[in-house]
Amino acid sequence: MTYLDGLLWTQQNWLEQASSWIDCELHQKDIKRIDSIKQLRVRHWSTVLQIPTSIGNIYFKAVVSELAYEAALSQVLSHQYPQCMPQVLAINGEKGWLLMLDGGMMLQDTLKIEDDIKHWQNLLPCYAKLQQDCTKYLNEFLELGVPDRRLASLPVMFQQLLMDTKTLGLNQPGGLNLLEYQCLQNQANLLVKLCEELATFGIPETLHHGDLHDGNIFICDENYLFFDWGDSSITHPFFSLHSTYDCLKRRFKLAKNSSWFERLGACYLEQWAEYDTKERLQQAFEQAQQLSPIVAALRWLPVLSTMNAIHRNQYMEAVPNLLREFLSIISV
The missing domain is CATH 3.90.1200.10 (Aminoglycoside phosphotransferase (APH), C-terminal lobe)
Incomplete structure (x- = not known):
């Protein structure tokens, strides 16, 4: 058992819910997932998932409710300043979920x-x-x-x-x-x-x-x-x-x-x-x-x-x- 055990992000039920939302958003954008979703990072306050797709890797981020504004803020910034923000594909502002294209290196x-x-x-x-x-x-x-x-x-x-x-x-x-x-x-x-x-x-x-x-x-x-x-x-x-x-x-x-x-x-x-x-x-x-x-x-x-x-x-x-x-x- 590690100090990360018990976090929301490590619960199978949560991972299934997040995966379902991701697949739904990809389907609406005619993007195909070509392999399993990988959890890249787990912190107390957030997690990052990597999704291999037909257009390259796409990334999902979730944060605790206290930081949920990040998703909506990132979407606004991505729209206003596309030259200096990763492209946001979708958000769930209430849950603090964010789906975006690969930002590069x-x-x-x-x-x-x-x-x-x-x-x-x-x-x-x-x-x-x-x-x-x-x-x-x-x-x-x-x-x-x-x-x-x-x-x-x-x-x-x-x-x-x-x-x-x-x-x-x-x-x-x-x-x-x-x-x-x-x-x-x-x-x-x-x-x-x-x-x-x-x-x-x-x-x-x-x-x-x-x-x-x-x-x-x-x-x-x-x-x-x-x-x-x-x-x-x-x-x-x-x-x-x-x-x-x-x-x-x-x-x-x-x-x-x-x-x-x-x-x-x-x-x-x-x-x-x-x-x-x-x-x-x-x-x-x-x-x-x-x-x-x-x-x-x-x-x-x-x-x-x-x-x-x-x-x-x-x-x-x-x-x-x-x-x-x-x-x-x-x-x-």
């Missing part, structure tokens, strides 16, 4: 040497333009259920998070100790100040991917396709590079002061030049990085809320480590 499969980081210099401008255009659809995204984590709401969300001592793992192995907890409580006013100051730069809040790393980006016909919007929210756009930088640090063992981060930040910020001067955009970006661990911690809450105690223990350090990162940044 994962970016992570092309990153062999450090110089391959140049891919990010090419794709970050595309992502920034997507974010800017998405400001037109914020109300629609919110109606779909995309979480609202705009700057004005973050201080209250931070206070609510501090009251959730179970998620913080207070005085538990891997969780926050009392000193760390007290330090976070003492930073409540600073967080309000940081949010207010960041808002003064006038950069529009928009769609934030929430998990922008090389496993969630495909390369297809020289286009970069953005996948896996289950951690997305409406908030400040500059938070997005937090997960990107974290991924690059781990993959290539980059130092915090690596010149790559300066280069990637610059090519991303160039796309926001109409909103402010280069110097002020850099100031806003640096301020956003101070707050980004808080937003990253908040994205864990819907997922953790679906887990029992045994499963939650697998991710006990997730939120505490991000809050420790916040304390580390503001103490510099």
